[in-house]
Amino acid sequence: MKAHHPKPIPPKAWAGLALVAVALALLPFAAALVGQAWVRILNFAMIYTMLALGLNIVVGFAGLLDLGYIAFYAVGAYVYALLASPHFGIHLPFWAILPLGAGLACIFGVLLGAPTLKLRGDYLAIVTLGFGEIIRIFLNNLNAPVNISNGPQGINLIDPFRINDFSLARADTILGIQFSGPQKYYYVLLLVTIGVVIVNFRLQNSRLGRAWEAIREDEVAAKAMGINTRNIKLLAFAMGASFGGIAGAIFSATQQFVSPESFGLFESVIVLSMVVLGGMGNIPGVILGAIMLTMLPEVLRYTMEPLQMALFGRVLLDAETVRLLVFGIALVAIMLYRPAGLWPSAVRKRELETPKVVAE
Amino acid sequence: MKPLSLLTAKGVSKRFGGVHALADVSFTINHGEIYGLIGPNGAGKTSLFNVLTGIYVPDAGSFVFDGEPLDRVKPNDVAERGIARTFQNIRLFQNLSALENVMIGRHVRTKAGVFGAMFRDKSTLAEEAAIEKRAYELLGYVGVAKRANDLARHLAYGDQRRLEIARALATEPKLLALDEPAAGMNATETQGLKRLLEDIRRDGITILLIEHDMKLVMSVCDRVLVLDYGRKIAEGSAAEVQNDPKVIAAYLGGEVSLDLKG
Numbered sequence: 001m002k003a004h005h006p007k008p009i010p011p012k013a014w015a016g017l018a019l020v021a022v023a024l025a026l027l028p029f030a031a032a033l034v035g036q037a038w039v040r041i042l043n044f045a046m047i048y049t050m051l052a053l054g055l056n057i058v059v060g061f062a063g064l065l066d067l068g069y070i071a072f073y074a075v076g077a078y079v080y081a082l083l084a085s086p087h088f089g090i091h092l093p094f095w096a097i098l099p100l101g102a103g104l105a106c107i108f109g110v111l112l113g114a115p116t117l118k119l120r121g122d123y124l125a126i127v128t129l130g131f132g133e134i135i136r137i138f139l140n141n142l143n144a145p146v147n148i149s150n151g152p153q154g155i156n157l158i159d160p161f162r163i164n165d166f167s168l169a170r171a172d173t174i175l176g177i178q179f180s181g182p183q184k185y186y187y188v189l190l191l192v193t194i195g196v197v198i199v200n201f202r203l204q205n206s207r208l209g210r211a212w213e214a215i216r217e218d219e220v221a222a223k224a225m226g227i228n229t230r231n232i233k234l235l236a237f238a239m240g241a242s243f244g245g246i247a248g249a250i251f252s253a254t255q256q257f258v259s260p261e262s263f264g265l266f267e268s269v270i271v272l273s274m275v276v277l278g279g280m281g282n283i284p285g286v287i288l289g290a291i292m293l294t295m296l297p298e299v300l301r302y303t304m305e306p307l308q309m310a311l312f313g314r315v316l317l318d319a320e321t322v323r324l325l326v327f328g329i330a331l332v333a334i335m336l337y338r339p340a341g342l343w344p345s346a347v348r349k350r351e352l353e354t355p356k357v358v359a360e
Numbered sequence: 361m362k363p364l365s366l367l368t369a370k371g372v373s374k375r376f377g378g379v380h381a382l383a384d385v386s387f388t389i390n391h392g393e394i395y396g397l398i399g400p401n402g403a404g405k406t407s408l409f410n411v412l413t414g415i416y417v418p419d420a421g422s423f424v425f426d427g428e429p430l431d432r433v434k435p436n437d438v439a440e441r442g443i444a445r446t447f448q449n450i451r452l453f454q455n456l457s458a459l460e461n462v463m464i465g466r467h468v469r470t471k472a473g474v475f476g477a478m479f480r481d482k483s484t485l486a487e488e489a490a491i492e493k494r495a496y497e498l499l500g501y502v503g504v505a506k507r508a509n510d511l512a513r514h515l516a517y518g519d520q521r522r523l524e525i526a527r528a529l530a531t532e533p534k535l536l537a538l539d540e541p542a543a544g545m546n547a548t549e550t551q552g553l554k555r556l557l558e559d560i561r562r563d564g565i566t567i568l569l570i571e572h573d574m575k576l577v578m579s580v581c582d583r584v585l586v587l588d589y590g591r592k593i594a595e596g597s598a599a600e601v602q603n604d605p606k607v608i609a610a611y612l613g614g615e616v617s618l619d620l621k622g
Contacts, residue, residue, distance in 0.1 A: 199478050206477030206484075207470055207491070210456075214464045217453035224413060224447075226439030226468025226531055235474070347457050347511055 028186040038298075039182040043254060045294040046189040047247050050196050052274040052290040053283065054243030057200070059272065060281035061209060062236035063216025065125040067268055068112070068132025072241040074139060074263035075108050076101035076248025078149065081258045084159040087150060094161045098249050105245025106238045108135075113237030117230055120219075132268050139260040154259025161188060161253050169256070185254050192250065196243055200283050203239065212236055213281070273327075277334055279341030288343050296330075297323040365424075366391045366535055366566050367412075372421030374404075374411050380590040381407040384421070387585050387595060389535070394557060394567045396581030396598070398574075400610055404590040405570045406448055409539055413445050414438040426534055440468050444533035446524040448540050448570075454513040458504060458523050461512050462495035465530025498526040502556060518549040525556070529565070536560060537568040542576050554580050578602060586610070 031038035055069045079101040083092045112131045116124055143151030160169035160181075168184045203209050211232045214222040223229055252258050270293060278289020301319040308315050317325075334342065367389040374382040382404045389395045397405050410416045412423060414435040423430040425441060433441065444465075453461050470491060476484035499505040502522040507515055515523060521541050528536055538557075542550045550573060557580050561567060571577045577584060578598040586594040586601055588610040594601050601607055 202480060203474075203477050206488070207467060207472045208474065208477055210460060210464050211467055213456055213460075214453050214467075217455060218451050220415070220435075221447065221451040221453065222464070223435040224415075224439060224445055224451075225465050225527065226436050227464070228436045239474070347509060 072244030076245030109241025282345035285343030399587035442534035444528035
């Protein structure tokens with residue numbers, strides 16, 4: 001993220017970009033060689049990338065500690081679930097619901113942001129934590145007297161992404177190549193994720209991105225420089241929440257099932273860990289954090305039990321327990337040795353075409 | 361016709377519990393002058409800055425700035441109206457580059473929103489380029505252009521003070537309020553600062569200067585206001601003020617001649 005000036009891109013960079021593009025295009029087929037489950041894991045990695053990037057706007061850019069971020073993911077997921085399932089008998093197309101989900105999550109973002117404007121640090125964290133739980137508990141209990149959310153059973157048989165007869169949930173042969181459902185979703189997710197990444201880079205390197213960072217660095221000085229901190233903070237909550245909403249809607253469509261238990265506090269903590277572990281405020285770092293923390297439990301699931309079988313002849317600790325153990329140790333180690341994250345942000349260098357010094 | 365006075369304060373008071381940080385302070389700053397604000401530690405100089413820039417709400421009194429009242433205005437609106445300030449204990453955006461610090465100063469005079477940022481239309485790109493160009497110019501103006509891409513916290517102390525001035529200038533102020541800009545500077549740096557202040561005045565920006573370095577105050581200020589225990593005890597030209605017995609008493613606690621060499 002060094003150059004943001006329209007200067008000619010060297011051919012080497014193009015070659016590199018083309019190579020990355022080919023790798024990303026072939027990745028789901030490589031993963032399918034190991035098993036379709038890994039294609040699903042790739043898809044989850046992208047959903048978490050979007051979530052982490054959204055949270056990064058609030059936590060990384062604007063410096064507002066948000067522990068209830070998963071609520072916006074839930075809002076997006078339930079908007080999609082309610083508007084594209086037999087639950088209400090409504091079946092809107094996904095391209096109509098995605099902006100709705102993002103928009104509603106955005107409104108919830110502002111609703112959460114407004115009362116917390118004067119809070120900072122721990123206090124803000126506690127209020128946002130409460131907000132996240134409120135949304136989850138609402139979803140859990142909104143099945144009586146009028147059944148809106150279907151309570152703890154969740155909503156089933158959610159429509160997949162589909163255009164006319166072309167459904168992303170089914171296996172299909174396109175141009176003589178066999179695509180499984182998750183593989184088709186992979187490409188859609190890849191496009192959306194790339195879009196989200198580009199928007200995040202652009203936001204960071206804009207007037208608003210700088211205003212967010214100014215608030216993170218020193219709110220009093222930011223105000224003294226004429227930044228309307230109230231509006232700029234609300235904007236951070238709104239933007240972060242809309243990315244959460246988009247991720248939620250896609251999650252709903254890929255899983256075809258949602259229930260409140262997917263949106264607990266632990267999910268918020270995981271997404272926050274992705275941001276902190278990767279490198280708060282640095283977009284490539286956050287992406288790295290999201291991919292690593294999505295892959296870690298899966299890698300452990302496929303290695304820990306066979307490893308224990310080989311070593312001890314029986315499974316002493318199940319993968320889930322090991323996961324939390326490794327996760328905890330990793331977090332402690334990173335906070336000790338790389339407190340700014342695995343890939344912290346560097347100074348953004350800017351080169352003016354002719355950096356001449358002009359005195360007035 | 362512009363009125364002669366840029367800022368008028370009338371009977372400004374601020375109490376913290378039983379302490380009168382400011383008691384009935386009135387003064388007028390004219391267009392284009394460097395107006396000094398001095399007084400012993402705890403005299404209420406910084407409190408006056410904070411009341412002026414909207415960080416504190418005064419208990420009584422009012423300000424008129426550039427012909428319009430400036431009461432109960434939020435800090436960001438104060439900046440928009442044309443008062444920019446620096447802080448006694450430097451408050452830069454430490455983990456951003458020097459250039460970005462100044463670019464943030466342009467925030468209030470620019471307007472790109474979310475859609476401009478996302479889609480980078482022509483006007484947004486032009487605005488960004490102009491922000492960056494202006495920020496470079498200002499870094500050159502205060503003399504820290506070479507450090508443009510260094511983190512603010514890696515700059516030398518004197519350069520941080522200058523960077524803070526550049527950031528304040530980026531908001532296009534009519535009045536630049538500087539809170540002890542020479543604090544911690546050596547004699548050479550202070551001389552450089554003096555030249556910078558004179559340049560800023562020449563370019564038509566009025567300066568309100570809190571400073572403990574008497575030599576600087578006396579050589580650069582057109583008029584000086586002296587506060588002691590929140591009250592105005594003297595106002596006038598540098599020469600008038602430094603011979604005022606009340607001022608000497610406030611600084612030295614008695615009838616002793618004031619040594620201005622130090």
